[in-house]
Amino acid sequence: METAFSSRFSVLLKSQVLELERIREDFPILKRKVKGKRLVYLDNAATTQKPRRVIDALVDYYERYNANAHRSLHTLGIEATEEFEKSRRGAAEFIHASPREIVFTRGTTESINLVRFAWGEDQIKKGDTILLTLMEHHSNIVPWQLAAKRSGAVLKFVELDSQGRLKMDEMEEAIERSPRLVGVTQCSNVLGTINDVARICRRAKKAGALSVVDAAQSVPHMPVSVGEVGCDFLAFSGHKMLGPTGIGVLYGRRELLEEMAPFQGGGEMIREVHLDGAKWNDVPYKFEAGTADIAGAIGLLAAIEYLSEIGMEKVRRHDLELQRYAIEALKGVRGLQLYGPERAEERSGVVSFNLADVHPHDLATILDGEGIEIRSGHHCAQPLMEWLGVSATSRASFHVYNSYDDIDALKAGLEKAKEVFGL
Amino acid sequence: MSAEIYKEIILDYYRHPRNYGKLENYDISARDSNPLCGDEIEMRIKVSDGGKIGEIKFQGKGCAISQASASMLTEFAKEKPLDWVKDLSKEDVLKLLGNPDLGPARIKCALLGLKVIKTGVYQYLGAKLEDPSAGE
Numbered sequence: 001m002e003t004a005f006s007s008r009f010s011v012l013l014k015s016q017v018l019e020l021e022r023i024r025e026d027f028p029i030l031k032r033k034v035k036g037k038r039l040v041y042l043d044n045a046a047t048t049q050k051p052r053r054v055i056d057a058l059v060d061y062y063e064r065y066n067a068n069a070h071r072s073l074h075t076l077g078i079e080a081t082e083e084f085e086k087s088r089r090g091a092a093e094f095i096h097a098s099p100r101e102i103v104f105t106r107g108t109t110e111s112i113n114l115v116r117f118a119w120g121e122d123q124i125k126k127g128d129t130i131l132l133t134l135m136e137h138h139s140n141i142v143p144w145q146l147a148a149k150r151s152g153a154v155l156k157f158v159e160l161d162s163q164g165r166l167k168m169d170e171m172e173e174a175i176e177r178s179p180r181l182v183g184v185t186q187c188s189n190v191l192g193t194i195n196d197v198a199r200i201c202r203r204a205k206k207a208g209a210l211s212v213v214d215a216a217q218s219v220p221h222m223p224v225s226v227g228e229v230g231c232d233f234l235a236f237s238g239h240k241m242l243g244p245t246g247i248g249v250l251y252g253r254r255e256l257l258e259e260m261a262p263f264q265g266g267g268e269m270i271r272e273v274h275l276d277g278a279k280w281n282d283v284p285y286k287f288e289a290g291t292a293d294i295a296g297a298i299g300l301l302a303a304i305e306y307l308s309e310i311g312m313e314k315v316r317r318h319d320l321e322l323q324r325y326a327i328e329a330l331k332g333v334r335g336l337q338l339y340g341p342e343r344a345e346e347r348s349g350v351v352s353f354n355l356a357d358v359h360p361h362d363l364a365t366i367l368d369g370e371g372i373e374i375r376s377g378h379h380c381a382q383p384l385m386e387w388l389g390v391s392a393t394s395r396a397s398f399h400v401y402n403s404y405d406d407i408d409a410l411k412a413g414l415e416k417a418k419e420v421f422g423l
Numbered sequence: 424m425s426a427e428i429y430k431e432i433i434l435d436y437y438r439h440p441r442n443y444g445k446l447e448n449y450d451i452s453a454r455d456s457n458p459l460c461g462d463e464i465e466m467r468i469k470v471s472d473g474g475k476i477g478e479i480k481f482q483g484k485g486c487a488i489s490q491a492s493a494s495m496l497t498e499f500a501k502e503k504p505l506d507w508v509k510d511l512s513k514e515d516v517l518k519l520l521g522n523p524d525l526g527p528a529r530i531k532c533a534l535l536g537l538k539v540i541k542t543g544v545y546q547y548l549g550a551k552l553e554d555p556s557a558g559e
Contacts, residue, residue, distance in 0.1 A: 035425060357438070358487075359485060359486035359487060360486075361460050361462075361485070361486035361488075361529070361532065362429065362486045362487045362488070365425065365426075365428070365529060366425065366426045366429070368425060369425020369426050369427075370425075377459070377460060377461060378461050382461075391461050391463075391484050391485070392460075392461055416426065417426075420426045420429050421429070421434060422434065
């Protein structure tokens with residue numbers, strides 16, 4: 001098994017980009033065993049593990065300065081507010097936005113739903129077209145289906161080529177026909193395909209369409225600048241980028257946020273409330289009703305700082321190395337079908353596949369027995385599964401702490417699964 | 424929960440499912456899916472004189488555990504009185520599978536067929552169904 005393939009890559013057995021051993025030390029969970037085996041965590045597109053620094057930031061907040069932000073005038077309240085707002089500035093800097101354009105949400109899903117309600121309720125009208133793609137996650141489909149049902153708008157989906165890349169000519173033609181909104185993922189959570197969102201958003205702007213970019217799988221893996229993307233809205237989650245669950249970001253262009261109606265009503269989002277009405281707070285607070293996930297935001301900042309110290313260019317290059325290695329390794333497994341673009345450069349973060357007639361759930365169970373954690377199922381992208389002609393796929397996804405050893409373990413696990421299934 | 428659960432008999436029923444297909448002439452039809460996995464099972468039953476399960480066939484897609492257990496269940500249920508289905512338990516199904524150590528994530532796959540046959544038969548008998556996999 002460890003023949004020509006391994007020797008071809010032996011030069012690269014350690015990442016050339018990252019100090020992997022030092023990085024792995026930062027993640028306490030990587031020391032645990034699963035079924036008596038070394039944990040090989042390859043489900044990062046679902047959620048990533050957390051470095052010590054993020055865990056410490058949460059504990060530090062709760063132990064030292066736990067208080068509500070933007071309300072209490074005492075010392076703890078001031079410290080909590082300062083750290084919370086520092087997190088907003090950190091998130092803004094990370095994607096080259098202004099802090100006023102950063103709305104904290106529960107995650108990508110809530111971010112997109114915020115756009116659907118606060119912008120869409122007023123702006124999406126009967127007969128409007130909402131343009132999406134076949135590779136969207138349910139979180140960038142279902143909110144628009146609901147919006148369409150309510151308003152009488154129609155949904156249109158741009159198709160993919162045989163390698164799972166967007167048909168750009170089709171996309172551009174569809175944009176020419178002036179949709180009200182274009183919703184597109186920057187990186188597919190199933191195929192790994194990276195989309196040229198800058199080109200799409202530029203076209204959308206020209207055609208007078210609003211652009212919403214799902215960046216849940218891109219912001220954690222590559223440098224993203226909202227200025228370069230040129231989008232109106234961009235959404236991502238903290239927990240897929242080494243941060244805690246429960247915190248996410250919606251970037252919105254300032255002018256749009258100013259014009260939009262609030263999302264939820266409650267505390268913090270108001271300036272004045274009287275029995276006959278209320279005045280809204282400034283952006284972004286207008287969209288943050290109720291007590292925010294303060295600890296989550298502080299943990300997210302710790303994650304952003306951690307990633308920034310490594311450098312997102314390096315994070316991307318490490319991911320590219322793993323993609324190349326994984327594609328090559330999996331091509332060597334007989335009976336395995338790989339999905340997505342053939343060139344590693346066109347993809348990020350994930351490798352999806354099916355192994356002969358082994359159902360992904362059975363495969364995941366067998367791999368789990370070897371300590372290898374992958375995702376199996378429809379990955380919240382059932383329209384894409386239908387397009388692929390499968391009900392499910394297996395998916396290995398990477399982050400900074402993954403190594404070639406992890407991919408070798410995956411390959412050995414796949415061979416074991418073939419044995420179990422008599423293939 | 425690991426490779427040991429894939430006993431030969433499970434793989435055999437997965438690859439060569441008995442009673443697979445769709446009855447055109449039937450009295451009972453039920454379908455269910457597992458939202459986590461996307462496993463799907465549909466069963467149709469022709470009730471014979473005397474209130475027994477005369478013919479039974481299933482169709483579906485999903486993992487080896489869900490498809491094999493559904494197939495085994497159809498064989499097991501054939502010629503049994505409809506009332507017998509009411510007493511059919513989770514343990515009975517696991518026994519058919521050879522009592523594998525499935526763990527909480529996969530046991531729902533094994534019990535999907537049970538849920539479908541119970542749904543169909545209970546509806547036919549006008550009885551109330553309690554989810555056999557609830558509380559797992």
